Amino acid sequence: MPTYRAPVEDAQFLLNDVFHVERYSNLPGFADASPDVVEAVLSEAGKFSEQVLQPLNRIGDKEGCKRAPDGSVTTPAGFKDAFKQIVEGGWIGISAPTEFGGQGLPMLMTQLVNEFLCSANMSFAMYPGLTQGAIAALIAHGTPEQKAAYLPKMIAGVWTGTMNLTEPHCGTDLGLLRTKAVKQPDGSYKITGTKIFISAGEHDLAANIVHLVLARIEGAPSGTKGISLFVAPKFLPKPDGSLGARNALGCGSLEEKMGIHGNATCVMNYDGATAWLLGEENHGLTAMFTMMNEARLGVGVQGLAMSEVAYQNAAAYAKERLQGRALTGAKFKDKPADPIIVHPDVRRTLMTIRSFNEAARALVMWTAIASDLHRRSDDEKARQTADDHMGLLTPVIKGVLTDQGFANAVMAQQMFGGHGYIVEHGMEQFVRDARIAMMYEGANGIQALDLVGRKLPKDGGRALQAFFAEVQGFVKEKSADAAMKPYVEPVGKALGHLQQATMWFMANALGKPDNAGAGSMDYMHMFGLVALAYMWTRMAAAAQDKLKAGANGAEARMNAKLVTGRFFMERVLPETAAQLARITAGAASMMELPAEQF
Template identity: 70%
Template structure:
């Protein structure tokens, strides 16, 4: 049986001290999330995650979902009751607009809650998480009638939502999509086609499932420019808002997959299903990108979440497992061997996980606050700056946090040794569950290409220049502070590596596009390291100020040691990434395909 304890103190430090949440009280919803309200939400989310969801994590992995002959799907034991608690507790409407029954609170709080839920039980957390993404897309692009029909029930959790993009012949390249839509006399459409890998596509936890489906209207242009978005409910909705007749959409099968067994990953067959156009014809990607961007940030949180729960269990095991003696002499003299946490290599592994988790959490909350500013500020310049940040950081967060989350789950398994390979101990589930986050919502190689090919040059490089300026200004301001030098000096060096890599791409990618492709993944990780190094420097400054004002406390001194570890042991990797980038694409592209 694995353990999980929500990092409530960490979240409080970030929201209250590092990012000063209350400074944003001029934005709608923030004044309603005063410190006592935040504490109540975070503590209740922690309880729910620890006591209700995490005990079901192994159950869901072992039982999986069951498809019946009629196409219905049964979720694992306990999932329905847990989902009922999520819905009745209002968790799905935490940040949703009040006009649809939501609480209108900042998305930053929702991202915190999502981390807890995903650490506790990632497969389960996908059901409400996907619903919130679908609701976000309808909020932005749905018609008034669609919003009134679907959003109140989705916000309340009575109905859930999905996104239907992938088909057997197209994943990333949605221009190859074949699902067709035929317009009817009443303005609706008949949707026909097959979608695969649809998370939460069918289940028994809600009265209706609202599918958002990409399809091509008859006569539409070929490629990505001919794709439209449709809302296709599992059950048609009667004029009074009640559930009506079954629609022509069915779960054809459930995928047998590596992890997240508690989530129903379905092949969905649309056989003349009735759907309604969301937004404009042939502009479906605009609506779906709202959901995809929400999902990509959500998947980044999944990477952090699996890393956190894997770390917690590795620490617990390392404190208890007796093997060998410390190199500096026995520590547990009353025992036949020392606990393995005395060994430097185990500590290296644990500190790598911990340093990553704390910086990644800060990066998520920093970006979530930018999302709140982008959506809630009345200042156009503030909104633009925040939106620039979101566009730049979304692929970095998705790619770096999920790559790191999987690597840390593997590292936690390694701490367990042979016991980590045994299913009964639970840690191998974290490895299997974490692996999907690197793949779905745009595989991480695609995220890297998006960063290099689209986000860097966008608006003349405005977003990346702003990032450079902010990090550079922080380093300059605190560079003369002796206590900050262990954090600021390595950060300045790594920022220089990132700036040099960016210049190299500007000079070499246009003439030879493969240079950008060969460099993309290394550039994304270089960027992520600098961003996390910046988060560590900010956290270190706040910790030092609090120690000066309040005295040394274990939480704060631990924070500084962990931050120094990141600066000394992890941040120097930027030099390696720069060297790889500057090597160019020649050897990558030299061999003919048949030589592999």
């Protein structure tokens, strides 16, 4: 059976020693996030994930969700009680505004907690995670009346939330959307249409489900300019906040899918359902992207989370499984064979995954801090810089962390040989569950196109230039430090590759857009490698500082970080050279064959 241990110590190292969150104590919520509070929150989230959610993971996968003839959905055994504990612990609203019942702590705390929940039980974690995305959209775009009606109950977890975008004929291209909204005399709307792939669209965990639905108002312009966002609850709330009549919407069927069996993925039918406009007419995508950006960062966390739990189980197995002898001679002569951890290729696999996990966690945290600065700072320039950072890094985090998270789950499964292919050890479930993260909330090819086509040139390349300047500045600052050379020199070289690729796009993609499309995935992953490597330079510097100061019993952990960072620089980061070669090859051979030749 698989196991999981929340990486609480690693998270605290990032918070305290790498990003020095105490410097933000002047911002709302950060003053409340004292080291003691942070340690308590992370420790409790870790215990809940390890002791409650992880044991339910295999149960959820085996049982799945069940739909009754009346459209109601039952979640797997144990899920209702676990969700009750989520509600009682206030986990959904730890970063939500206190005025609506939240705890007001920084968003970075939510992202760390969500990583723990997802590693332990990704299917379960999607229920509160989707609710948090819907809460963000309501905070940003809801009227005072809508906020008062929905936010307190959603933040408390009494009600949950969803997002309804995809239709049978349209996924990424929302301009093809057909779901119709007809305005009523009282200002409400009637929604008619079908949505598919709606995670947590129906379940038995909460008294009400608040659906955020994209639809086209009668007479609205065609394409994306005519899309609006609506609030359509499962039960219509009464003026006193109690539940009223059942709305004309429901789960038509449950999707049978490869993984995340414990989450109810629904076909949702809207048959003249009562709904209310959220935000402005025909500006639904603007409002929805508030939730999408939250969701994409959360999906990136899922990629990291699955990589982490898969790594932990692979590392434990490699230290126990006896197979062959070390190339340099037997290490455990009293045993019939050595544990496979002695073999270089096993270590290559484990170090590849581990070096990614630690840097990915730092990258998520760096971006979550930017989210907090954007929302909480009263410095306009700081807010703009933070917003630029989030816009640039969101597609990278979503695309790279989920692509690599799945690849890492597969590599971790390989450590078990044939045992990884059977159910007993749980590795095949990690692979199946990790696969969806590459697809939903915008498939990764779309993330790459968004990065190259929209985010790079946005505002004259302001966000990109800020990223280049920060990385270059850190490399220059540390270049005279001999201990930092194994880290900053490879980063400087890889950053040069990224800058060359950017300039190549500028010279070759404007006249031939296919060149941008052909190189976009390589560019996104190159960007991701540089960003992850930059995180390693920050972590290496912090680890060295901690060792110089005595490390307080953390010497082994800090030295392990320095070795892991060196591995990333030597064995992972050089991929940027190959990516640059592929990008500058252009699109000619890729686009030459006529369609009928495929």
